Amino acid sequence: MRLMEGIDVLVSEVGPRDGLQSIDRVMPTAAKLAWIDALAAAGVREIEVGSFVPARLLPQLADTGEVVRAIKARHPALHVAVLVPNAKGAEAAIAAGADKLTLPLSASETHSLKNLRRTHAQLFEEVARIVDLLSALPDGKRPQFEGAISTAFGCTLEGEVPDARVVALAEKLVALGCDEVGLSDTSGYANPAQVRRLVRAVHDAIGPGRMTGLHLHNTRGLGLANVVAGLEVGITTFDSSQGGLGGCPFAPGASGNIVTEDLVFMLESMGLRTGIDLAPLMVARRFLADALPGEPLYGFMPDAGLPLGFRAAA
Amino acid sequence: MRLMEGIDVLVSEVGPRDGLQSIDRVMPTAAKLAWIDALAAAGVREIEVGSFVPARLLPQLADTGEVVRAIKARHPALHVAVLVPNAKGAEAAIAAGADKLTLPLSASETHSLKNLRRTHAQLFEEVARIVDLLSALPDGKRPQFEGAISTAFGCTLEGEVPDARVVALAEKLVALGCDEVGLSDTSGYANPAQVRRLVRAVHDAIGPGRMTGLHLHNTRGLGLANVVAGLEVGITTFDSSQGGLGGCPFAPGASGNIVTEDLVFMLESMGLRTGIDLAPLMVARRFLADALPGEPLYGFMPDAGLPLGFRAAA
Numbered sequence: 001m002r003l004m005e006g007i008d009v010l011v012s013e014v015g016p017r018d019g020l021q022s023i024d025r026v027m028p029t030a031a032k033l034a035w036i037d038a039l040a041a042a043g044v045r046e047i048e049v050g051s052f053v054p055a056r057l058l059p060q061l062a063d064t065g066e067v068v069r070a071i072k073a074r075h076p077a078l079h080v081a082v083l084v085p086n087a088k089g090a091e092a093a094i095a096a097g098a099d100k101l102t103l104p105l106s107a108s109e110t111h112s113l114k115n116l117r118r119t120h121a122q123l124f125e126e127v128a129r130i131v132d133l134l135s136a137l138p139d140g141k142r143p144q145f146e147g148a149i150s151t152a153f154g155c156t157l158e159g160e161v162p163d164a165r166v167v168a169l170a171e172k173l174v175a176l177g178c179d180e181v182g183l184s185d186t187s188g189y190a191n192p193a194q195v196r197r198l199v200r201a202v203h204d205a206i207g208p209g210r211m212t213g214l215h216l217h218n219t220r221g222l223g224l225a226n227v228v229a230g231l232e233v234g235i236t237t238f239d240s241s242q243g244g245l246g247g248c249p250f251a252p253g254a255s256g257n258i259v260t261e262d263l264v265f266m267l268e269s270m271g272l273r274t275g276i277d278l279a280p281l282m283v284a285r286r287f288l289a290d291a292l293p294g295e296p297l298y299g300f301m302p303d304a305g306l307p308l309g310f311r312a313a314a
Numbered sequence: 315m316r317l318m319e320g321i322d323v324l325v326s327e328v329g330p331r332d333g334l335q336s337i338d339r340v341m342p343t344a345a346k347l348a349w350i351d352a353l354a355a356a357g358v359r360e361i362e363v364g365s366f367v368p369a370r371l372l373p374q375l376a377d378t379g380e381v382v383r384a385i386k387a388r389h390p391a392l393h394v395a396v397l398v399p400n401a402k403g404a405e406a407a408i409a410a411g412a413d414k415l416t417l418p419l420s421a422s423e424t425h426s427l428k429n430l431r432r433t434h435a436q437l438f439e440e441v442a443r444i445v446d447l448l449s450a451l452p453d454g455k456r457p458q459f460e461g462a463i464s465t466a467f468g469c470t471l472e473g474e475v476p477d478a479r480v481v482a483l484a485e486k487l488v489a490l491g492c493d494e495v496g497l498s499d500t501s502g503y504a505n506p507a508q509v510r511r512l513v514r515a516v517h518d519a520i521g522p523g524r525m526t527g528l529h530l531h532n533t534r535g536l537g538l539a540n541v542v543a544g545l546e547v548g549i550t551t552f553d554s555s556q557g558g559l560g561g562c563p564f565a566p567g568a569s570g571n572i573v574t575e576d577l578v579f580m581l582e583s584m585g586l587r588t589g590i591d592l593a594p595l596m597v598a599r600r601f602l603a604d605a606l607p608g609e610p611l612y613g614f615m616p617d618a619g620l621p622l623g624f625r626a627a628a
Contacts, residue, residue: 159623189621191583192542220621221576221614222583225538228506232546262535269505269536300535307503307534309473 003236004045004079007275008313009267010237011260012213013039015288016067017048017083018257019245020060023295029063031291033070038284039242040071043276044260046079047071048102048239052089068096085116087129093143094133100144102182103127105173107166108155111186115150120169124176131177147173148182148215152198154189163198167205174206181211184239185226188219188256192229199233213237216258218244218298223258224266231272238263242281242288243297259299261285265306273313278306317550318359318393321589322627323581324551325574326527327353329602330381331362331397332571333559334374337609343377345605347384352598353556354385357590358574360393361385362416362553366403382410399430401443407457408447414458416496417441419487421480422469425500429464434483438490445491461487462496462529466512468503477512481519488520495525498553499540502533502570506543513547527551530572532558532612537572538580545586552577556595556602557611573613575599579620587627592620 003010016036020027027035036047049071050064064082071080081100084090093101105123106112112120127147134142151158152166170181183198195214202211214230216223216238227238241257264276282302289297317324330350334341341349350361363385364378378396385394395414398404407415419437420426426434441461448456465472466480484495497512509528516525528544530537530552541552555571578590596616603611 154621154623156622159621187621188618191580193584219614219618220579221573222538222580224536225542225580228539228542259535265534266505266536266539270507300533304502304533307468307473307501308470309468 004275006273007045008236008272009231009274010046011044011264011267011274011276012046012048012081012237012239013044013242013260014048014215014239014257015241015243015245015260017050017061018239019241019243021051021058022246023060023292025292025295026060026062027291029066029070031287032063032067033074035284035287035291036067036071037074038280038287040075040078042280042284043274044078044281045275046081046100048081048083051083051085052092053083053085065092065096068093068098072097084130086118086126087133090130090133094137098143100146101130102146102148103130104148104150104184105169106150106155106186107161107169108151108158110157111151111155114157124172127173127176127178135177144179145177146180146182146213147176147178148184149173150184150186152183153185153194154187156187163201166198167201170202170206170211174210179210180213181206182213182215183211184215185217188217188222190216190226191222192225195226195229196233199230199235203234208234213239215239218256218258223256224262227258227263227266242285244299245288245295245297256298261299262301265301268312269310271313278312318589320587321359322550322586323545323588324360325358325578325581325588325590326360326362326395326551326553327358327556327574328362328529328553328571329555329557329559329574331364331375332553333555333557335365335372336560337374337606339606339609340374340376341605343380345601346377346381347388349598349601349605350381350385351388352594352601354389354392356594356598357588358392358595359589360395360414362395362397365397365399366406367397367399379406379410382407382412386411398444400432400440401447404444404447408451412457414460415444416460416462417444417492418462418464418498419483420464420469420500421475421483422465422472424471425465425469428471438486441487441490441492449491458493459491460494460496460527461490461492462498463487464498464500466497467499467508468501470501477515480512481515484516484520484525488524493524494527495520496527496529497525498529499531500529502531502536504530504540505536506539509540509543510547513544513549517548522548527553529553532570532572537570538576541572541577541580556599558613559602559609559611570612575613576615579615582626583624585627592626
C-alpha cells in the first residue's frame, strides 16, 4: 500500500488474525482490543484484526465485526485490515468499516480447496463480485482491496509452485480489479534468491506499484533473510506476527509468521523507519502473553535484548 | 580463503572450537574425531577443530594438537583450521600440521583484554612473530594465516565500534603480514546494512581478496539475514556451528553461532553450491547430540524438515 508519512517500511501486524486463527483458544474480545490498543500505542500503522469467515470454521475470529468497529472508533488513523474469503465476507467487512480487504487465493489449487474450499475459478468470481461492491461505494468510503496469493513460494501439498503460475494469477487478479497483489510464503518455503526472482517477475507483469507487500513465515529460519531480499527488490510492506504467533492451520508444518519484534529491530537497525517504538512494542507483547498464558511466543530480540548503544532509525 | 573446486560458498564449521569452548562439558577426543569424521563425510571442506590456548583456560580444547594430527591423517584434503592466541600457540599449530591459523583480535580493546588478556599492541607483536615463524617455512608447508577481528560489529562491553577502527585494524593486520582478515560479529550486533557497509569499507582498504570471510552469530535472529547481505558484497566464506552450538563465553549474552544446517539449507536453496549434503549433515548432528546428551541444539530446518520437492544446488 501507499506508505504513510515518516516511515520507510510498513510493518503490517497480522497476529490478531493469522496468529489467533492458528491456536485453539479463543481470545476474549476485550483482550484483543487491549492488545491491539497496545500495538497501536507502539506505533503500528496497519493491523489485520480478523477474518470474515463463518464462525463455525474459525470461532477464534467470530468477533471480527465487533473488533473492526471498536478499533476504528478508538484509532481512526489506524489502517484496519481484514481477511475476506468471499463477497459475503467483503459485505460484512465494508459494513464494519474496514480500511483494507484481503482475499486469499492459493497458487496451489490443492491448498486452495483445503484452505478456502474454492477452485481458482470460483475465487475469481468472488473477486469480481467484491470489485462490483467496492465500485458502488463513494471514493472516500472505498477500502483498499488486495488479492493475496498464498503458497506463492511452494506448497506442502504440491511442492514447487512455478513462477509462471504466480505471475498469471497476479495478472488475473489485477485484471479483475484488485488494487494490489500480495505474495505469501504460507509454507515457509521461500529463499532469498527466489524472493528476488519472483517479486521481479510479478513486478514486470503488473508493475511494482501493484505488488508492494510480502507475507513471510519463518518455518525454516529464513524469514528475515527473505525480508532483506524483498527490500532489495522494492518491497515496502512486510506482514509479521507479534511473538511469531500463528501460521496456517491448513498447511501442515507451516507454522510461524516472522516475528514483529525481530523484524522491527532489524529494520530500525538498518536505518529504515517503521514508526514503531520497540519499548512499547514489548509492552504489547506482554498484553499478548498475559491474554494467552502458556502460549509459546517467539523472537530472538525479546530474549537477547537490544544491543548496547542501539539507536532506532532517525 | 581461495574456494575449492565445485563450490560457490565455503561453509567453515567452527562447532568443534567455538561450540565446544562455550560449554562446560569436555567432549572426549574420540567423540570429537567421530563428529568431525561425520562432518567431513557430509562434504564439509573446512573445520576449525580447536584452539591452542592453555588447557587451564579452555580444558574443553586441551586435546587440540591430538585432534589436528588425527584429522589430518584421516582426511588429508580437509582444510583443518585452529585458533591461535599467540606465537606459542602458532608454533604448536604448525607442529601439529594445521592448514589455517586464525589469531583473534578484538576491535574492542576492553573485550580484547578480557578475552585474550592482551592489548592491541601486544597482539600486533604476536602477529609479527607468527609471520616470522611462517616465513621460515617452505612454501608447501606454510599454513594460511588469518587475523580475525572480533566484536567488529559492536561489543557488549563498549557498545558501538566505529567502522574506522575496524578498517584501521584490518590494514594493520595485512601490513604485519596476515594473508587474510576476517570479521566476527562476536556479540550478535550486526545488521544487514552494517554488514554491507563495513565489508565494503574493509574491501576498499585492503582489497576484496584479503577479506572473504564472516563469522556471524544469531543472537538476535539476524544471522542468515546478515549472510544474505554478505553474499551481496562478495563474501564467500561463512563460519557456522552445527546445531548453533557455541558463542563467546567472554561476551555476556553473545551466544549462538549461525546454525550450519540452516545456513547450508539457505545457500543450497539459493542455488549456491556448498559441497555439503544435508542428509549426512543431519547424521553428523546426531553424532553431536549423542556426544553431548541434553545439550541444546538449534536450527529451524532440522525441526521443520526440507521443503517438499527441495533440490540442492546443481
